[in-house]
Amino acid sequence: MKRPAWLDEREPSLRRQIALAPLRAASWCYGAGARAHRAAYALGFAPRAKLACKVVSVGSLVVGGSGKTPLAAWIAAQLHARGRRVALATRGYGGTPHEPVHVASDGRHAQEAPSVVGDEALLLAQLAPGVPVLVARERALAGQLAIDRFGAEVAVTVVPAPELAEQVERGDIDGPRTRELIAAYVRTVRESGADVLALGCTHYAFLRRLIEEEAGEGIAVIEPSDAVARQVQRTLEREGMLAASGAAGEVVYLTSGDRDELERVLECLRASGADLPGAQPLAAAKGGA
Numbered sequence: 001m002k003r004p005a006w007l008d009e010r011e012p013s014l015r016r017q018i019a020l021a022p023l024r025a026a027s028w029c030y031g032a033g034a035r036a037h038r039a040a041y042a043l044g045f046a047p048r049a050k051l052a053c054k055v056v057s058v059g060s061l062v063v064g065g066s067g068k069t070p071l072a073a074w075i076a077a078q079l080h081a082r083g084r085r086v087a088l089a090t091r092g093y094g095g096t097p098h099e100p101v102h103v104a105s106d107g108r109h110a111q112e113a114p115s116v117v118g119d120e121a122l123l124l125a126q127l128a129p130g131v132p133v134l135v136a137r138e139r140a141l142a143g144q145l146a147i148d149r150f151g152a153e154v155a156v157t158v159v160p161a162p163e164l165a166e167q168v169e170r171g172d173i174d175g176p177r178t179r180e181l182i183a184a185y186v187r188t189v190r191e192s193g194a195d196v197l198a199l200g201c202t203h204y205a206f207l208r209r210l211i212e213e214e215a216g217e218g219i220a221v222i223e224p225s226d227a228v229a230r231q232v233q234r235t236l237e238r239e240g241m242l243a244a245s246g247a248a249g250e251v252v253y254l255t256s257g258d259r260d261e262l263e264r265v266l267e268c269l270r271a272s273g274a275d276l277p278g279a280q281p282l283a284a285a286k287g288g289a
Helices: 012-040 068-081 119-127 140-150 164-169 175-191 202-215 224-238 261-270
Strands: 054-059 086-089 101-105 133-136 154-159 196-199 220-221 252-254 282-284
Touching: 054 068, 068 086, 068 119, 068 154, 086 119, 086 140, 101 119, 101 140, 101 154, 119 133, 133 140, 140 154, 140 220, 154 175, 164 175, 164 202, 164 261, 202 220, 202 224, 224 252
Parallel strands: 054 154, 054 196, 086 133, 086 154, 196 220, 252 282
Antiparallel strands: 101 133
16 A cells, blocks of 8 residues: 555645544543653652663664664673673563563573564574573563572663654654654653663664653663764774775765655755755665665
């Protein structure tokens, strides 16, 4: 089915307003609930879990295919290699857990079937050998068991955040709907007792200010754009492709998708205040990225 063009209109047409009218009331209710839930935590009416270990939440903009699972496993594996006692916690997507908390892997052997804990949990165990993997709908419960059973010093959790990618690509990086979504997703991070939130997608660079405001002073937000740029520099140096110091650079946008769509996204982001250099987007070769 082709995506209706009116979904991406910057200025709502009458047709779009009519088509989306039934969702407006639901959006207001959802937003009111999110604000009330946030206020309950801010005023101390809702208990916030605080684990006796450090918690790193790995969040991304979409539910699947954006690299949250391998990034979380990489962080856990790196901590484990440095001698830290670390555990991974996930919700067990695709599984049918029958207990509040399941140990998918004790760091050496799988303890449950994929039908119970889901494929993601066992994939995490394969990607981070030596690291226990726990599954629970409430990540704080998984974290507490990781401390009690495995002596965990650090718990790494995965937090999906669907819909935000579309908001960013529409150029809505500061609107009410974007703020509501961020409030809901950061609430999940706060409830887990997280100390650190690692942003697992480059879209988040455009939302960092809002995310940091919502997270508050108690959660450190790590945005990886600078680290990615430094890694690119190291790779270019290794391959002998880095330009001489002081040489003028050139900005080129590549896409494996639709060139016109990329141009539209760039213009939407610039119109919303994003600082993006001007350049002509180029379509990547077939099979490129």
